Amino acid sequence: MRVAAVYDVHGNLPALDAVLREIEQESVDLILVGGDIVWGPFPRETLDILLGLDRARFIRGNADREVATRLDTTADGLEDDITAAINIWAADQLTEEDSEWLSGLETTFAAEVDDLGEVLFCHGSPRSDEEVITLLSPPERLRDALRVRQHTIVCGHTHMQFQRNLGNHYVVNAGSVGMPYEGRPGAYWALLGPRVDLRRTDYNVDAAVDAMERTTCPHVQEVFIDTILHPPSAADVARQFEAIALDKTY
Numbered sequence: 607m608r609v610a611a612v613y614d615v616h617g618n619l620p621a622l623d624a625v626l627r628e629i630e631q632e633s634v635d636l637i638l639v640g641g642d643i644v645w646g647p648f649p650r651e652t653l654d655i656l657l658g659l660d661r662a663r664f665i666r667g668n669a670d671r672e673v674a675t676r677l678d679t680t681a682d683g684l685e686d687d688i689t690a691a692i693n694i695w696a697a698d699q700l701t702e703e704d705s706e707w708l709s710g711l712e713t714t715f716a717a718e719v720d721d722l723g724e725v726l727f728c729h730g731s732p733r734s735d736e737e738v739i740t741l742l743s744p745p746e747r748l749r750d751a752l753r754v755r756q757h758t759i760v761c762g763h764t765h766m767q768f769q770r771n772l773g774n775h776y777v778v779n780a781g782s783v784g785m786p787y788e789g790r791p792g793a794y795w796a797l798l799g800p801r802v803d804l805r806r807t808d809y810n811v812d813a814a815v816d817a818m819e820r821t822t823c824p825h826v827q828e829v830f831i832d833t834i835l836h837p838p839s840a841a842d843v844a845r846q847f848e849a850i851a852l853d854k855t856y
């Protein structure tokens with residue numbers, strides 16, 4: 607099987623459209639949507655496009671869970687007003703049914719991929735939709751997290767592409783379609799089978815910015831527009847995530 611891994615779209619419809627057009631040129635058997643679908647400026651349209659695909663399978667990201675449960679700052683563990691405002695706004699764009707569907711998604715998915723064998727797809731790590739795996743993660747921190755039978759694990763969540771050995775596993779980060787931390791604009795995803803092919807698709811970022819400005823999404827400028835125009839570098843973000851991960855348990 608040949609799988610397109612489409613992660614962390616974050617409601618960036620123009621970026622998703624460009625990636626899906628490119629996927630049409632490849633003969634893929636499955637589009638694996640790796641979570642963090644709706645937390646972004648076009649939740650409704652993004653979900654509709656993805657639900658209309660045949661051959662798509664979905665796993666849930668932390669942001670989908672937070673939108674679906676309308677997580678705000680009155681809940682434990684969320685202190686960030688901006689995230690909360692976007693959670694509530696995105697939830698308001700969806701139906702009750704959509705939220706139930708998002709909440710009920712599985713958190714991992716396994717598929718037999720050409721030449722790679724059985725590959726495990728997850729959002730953060732196999733055991734948590736929030737655990738970070740980055741370019742810089744030390745293998746010891748992830749020893750327990752990666753205790754699964756599959757050799758190859760595909761993740762996302764940290765919005766940076768890589769492929770690296772971690773302990774006895776080969777870990778691929780598919781990158782982010784809608785909100786990459788790659789130092790360079792574009793829509794990032796991965797094609798698996800027979801090789802691991804980390805892909806970057808160009809799209810019209812200026813047109814996407816114009817469309818985002820016309821939404822009522824709160825904090826759209828600082829959270830989404832600034833990020834897609836001027837993505838931070840993977841190395842800088844990896845250092846920040848690794849510092850935070852030192853104090854967390856999953």
Ligand SMILES: [Mn+2]
Pocket residue numbers: 642667668669729735763764
């Ligand atoms: Mn995430």
